[in-house]
Amino acid sequence: MAKVKAIRGMNDILPSSTPIWQYLERQVSTVLSSYGYNEIRMPIVEQTELFKRSIGEVTDIVEKEMYTFNDRNDESLTLRPEGTAGCVRAGEEHGLLFNQTQRFWYQGPMFRYEKPQKGRYRQFHQIGVETFGMASAEIDAELIVLSARLWKKLGILDAVTLQLNSLGSTESRQVYKADLTAFLEARFDQLDEDSQRRLATNPLRILDSKDTNTQNLLADAPVLSDYLDEDSKSHFAHLTELLDASGIRYEVNPRLVRGLDYYCKTVFEWVTDKLGAQGTVCAGGRYDGLVKQLGGKPTPAVGFAMGVERLILLLETLNAIPEEERSSFDLYLAADDKAAQQAVFALAETLRDELPSLRIRCHFAGLKNINNKARQSGAALIVLIKQTEQGPVASLWNEDALVQSDIALSALPEMINSAWQ
Numbered sequence: 001m002a003k004v005k006a007i008r009g010m011n012d013i014l015p016s017s018t019p020i021w022q023y024l025e026r027q028v029s030t031v032l033s034s035y036g037y038n039e040i041r042m043p044i045v046e047q048t049e050l051f052k053r054s055i056g057e058v059t060d061i062v063e064k065e066m067y068t069f070n071d072r073n074d075e076s077l078t079l080r081p082e083g084t085a086g087c088v089r090a091g092e093e094h095g096l097l098f099n100q101t102q103r104f105w106y107q108g109p110m111f112r113y114e115k116p117q118k119g120r121y122r123q124f125h126q127i128g129v130e131t132f133g134m135a136s137a138e139i140d141a142e143l144i145v146l147s148a149r150l151w152k153k154l155g156i157l158d159a160v161t162l163q164l165n166s167l168g169s170t171e172s173r174q175v176y177k178a179d180l181t182a183f184l185e186a187r188f189d190q191l192d193e194d195s196q197r198r199l200a201t202n203p204l205r206i207l208d209s210k211d212t213n214t215q216n217l218l219a220d221a222p223v224l225s226d227y228l229d230e231d232s233k234s235h236f237a238h239l240t241e242l243l244d245a246s247g248i249r250y251e252v253n254p255r256l257v258r259g260l261d262y263y264c265k266t267v268f269e270w271v272t273d274k275l276g277a278q279g280t281v282c283a284g285g286r287y288d289g290l291v292k293q294l295g296g297k298p299t300p301a302v303g304f305a306m307g308v309e310r311l312i313l314l315l316e317t318l319n320a321i322p323e324e325e326r327s328s329f330d331l332y333l334a335a336d337d338k339a340a341q342q343a344v345f346a347l348a349e350t351l352r353d354e355l356p357s358l359r360i361r362c363h364f365a366g367l368k369n370i371n372n373k374a375r376q377s378g379a380a381l382i383v384l385i386k387q388t389e390q391g392p393v394a395s396l397w398n399e400d401a402l403v404q405s406d407i408a409l410s411a412l413p414e415m416i417n418s419a420w421q
């Protein structure tokens with residue numbers, strides 16, 4: 001019978017990779033807690049309505065990428081394609097947003113029916129950050145500075161660049177949208193097929209088109225920054241001032257519009273040229289209108305989400321993962337004859353009592369080639385027990401050589417401890 005396989009674009013994260021995931025997650029949570037952010041955990045499934053009303057009916061995500069199904073009660077549900085909508089829903093439902101300031105973060109799988117390729121999957125993972133109740137540009141800057149700190153900690157800062165833009169207010173964007181549409185309608189025949197379709201539904205997304213002809217055409221198109229309202233202009237100026245003062249480099253990209261409808265004012269993306277087409281590793285912006293749009297009181301908000309798979313690909317490409325983070329244990333404990341094997345079990349427990357941070361893996365399989373197996377385990381330390389007439393004794397190796405042989409088991413914890421330093 002044919003074997004059942006995983007769904008295309010939905011990957012197993014195997015034990016050989018999980019140490020790297022955990023390393024990344026640890027770095028992120030350390031940075032986020034140093035800025036006073038709290039973790040929130042939302043359900044993976046929400047009412048379909050939530051995503052339609054927030055991300056926007058005529059976005060790619062809602063039009064063609066959502067995993068939507070009716071449950072047994074005939075209610076339309078959707079596997080979350082992103083975390084912002086659910087976070088706003090949860091915050092509002094539990095009264096955490098109105099008249100308060102909040103800094104939340106979340107992590108977990110998101111689902112989009114996209115064409116799988118390197119860096120693009122149907123189940124992928126985001127670590128997202130959402131803040132509420134702060135209207136001024138300081139919090140936009142904090143999010144960017146915080147992410148830059150994380151890149152630095154991960155050793156990837158030099159491989160990413162920050163693209164920045166302001167989308168202005170909904171009103172100023174409407175005026176721009178009308179002018180852009182008029183400009184493009186007059187050149188409809190020269191547009192690529194996708195852009196022709198978008199012209200009627202979401203003309204701003206045409207600015208994102210990868211088609212060279214369309215891009216050339218856009219060179220003479222009206223520019224969004226010329227349409228910004230005064231408030232958005234000064235917000236953006238203050239943000240760039242703060243970034244300049246923090247030594248954060250950025251490129252203002254007037255064509256950066258993002259694929260979700262809820263943004264206003266600041267939008268940004270951290271991009272890399274090291275991963276091919278899927279180069280955006282982190283993206284976000286301000287969404288002051290969303291809480292109200294979902295039924296709450298007007299509440300300013302800004303956030304971002306990073307793509308965990310893409311960050312890991314980048315870490316791998318740059319060889320930026322510390323060697324010790326790749327292994328899942330430090331010490332391999334084995335016996336080289338049957339008589340000594342019983343000592344292994346008890347000794348491992350004693351060592352775990354005395355050296356609780358040491359990660360110990362016991363060898364419980366056959367004894368053939370035990371020396372080689374221990375070496376190939378990748379452990380930084382190896383302990384081999386053998387039976388003598390005086391009872392079991394141990395020998396200790398580090399990665400390079402024998403540290404000592406014939407160690408009494410009672411002396412082993414101290415010896416391991418000093419070899420481990």
Ligand code: HAM
Pocket residue numbers: 081082083084112114119120121122123124125126128129130259260280281282283284285286287302303304305306307308309310
């Ligand atoms: P997004 O740009 O749709 O924004 O996704 C954020 C990041 O998730 C992307 O930059 C990318 O790294 C990763 N990502 C997206 N789709 C995929 C995929 N199919 N495979 C792998 N990685 C992917 C949002 O989701 C917004 N909720 C971000 C936000 C939070 N804005 C404000 N707060």
